[in-house]
Amino acid sequence: MPDTRNPIPDSPLSTKRDQLVENALKLFEQEGFHATGIDRVLEVAGVAKMTLYKHFKSKDELILAALRLRDERWRNSFMRSIEKKAKTPRGRLLALFDFLAEWFADCKFAGCMFINASAEYADHDNPIHAAAAEHKRLVEKYVCELAAQAHAPDPAALAAQLCILMEGAIVLTQVCPSENRGCAAAVAKQAAEVLINDALGEQAP
Amino acid sequence: MPDTRNPIPDSPLSTKRDQLVENALKLFEQEGFHATGIDRVLEVAGVAKMTLYKHFKSKDELILAALRLRDERWRNSFMRSIEKKAKTPRGRLLALFDFLAEWFADCKFAGCMFINASAEYADHDNPIHAAAAEHKRLVEKYVCELAAQAHAPDPAALAAQLCILMEGAIVLTQVCPSENRGCAAAVAKQAAEVLINDALGEQAP
DNA sequence: CAACAAGTATACAGACCTGTCTATTCCATT
């Protein structure tokens, strides 16, 4: 089998498949899933249609690949950022919301791709919707681990509360981008502080 | 001008226009906006295509009409329910989440139509997106009034926190419908209790 | 009865969509 990768092996766009997923990800995020046609993806990626259908069975498969890439990247960036921002478990629970603030400040912020996917593919049995649910589950699992490290008496309960705050901040920033909405992350962080104090006790370790 | 309304005047479906908006509302909510074609709406509503385009300039206008109806109905039901559930301002702030729990329990719950609209029409200048933002603004305004009646020192801040909790519960219930997700409203209510106590002081009036 | 407003049925234009097919080119390895 010949090496068909481009001159820089292991570079992010080393294969046609990667180019497709990469550009599909951007377009689906910015424009939506139904609103982004296959032809638009091909045009932006600079790839022929037959190449797409050699790598993916259908548009839905491409969407799933884009969501998988997004999930992997987002959670990696999320966890690395949190762990860099604070060293104590309690500090990290608060840092969740600093991460959100930075994300929202990106001028290309277009909401959470997984929430958007759930909205467009409402059927819960749809693999796309299922992928979105799995992403949220994994995020909550990580937050739950942080809560456990902070010795919360009921880590799952605290994690559930904090995740609800996170999702709420994401949604309000997406729906109401202007107004005083830039501060949704800050508001959520203040609320989180109260909830964390309530769960862990005021004296922070 | 002749009275072309059906025999029962002021009934919910007294005009063809009402039939269109009513059925469009249901379909857009259950299936999504892009995924619901005009023809499907016409079929379900039992109305001819020309009639639709006599009443609405475009599909987007129909979507806007459906969203306006939804906003009016949802907020009415929301406010009436809250005010029935509790008599004290503090109790009403908590009752927000009982309303959500009932909403989520509906087997046809398909998330918040306005969040979904924002996802499908990402451009903030799009009138559909703007209508969604306005809806959220009005909801928050109402919550803010409740917070003021409860004598919160900073009603806007408390309302912002509670609204973030509400949106988070809505989104998580939509994205992760199964699992232990039915309890998102209950988790949010517990968090709200802590936040309300923190804002108002423990002794409830 | 005549006029008119509202709605209907149906066909159609034109665009766009996903997915398939074919014939060709490129290029690395053998």
Add this chain to the structure above:
DNA sequence: AATGGAATAGACAGGTCTGTATACTTGTTG
């Protein structure tokens, strides 16, 4: 030089979408 895998361009099928045009029916009002 020959082989064969990967990608290409481009046409195309078959469907769906929005929106328009036309001709017809119905029922009410004056």
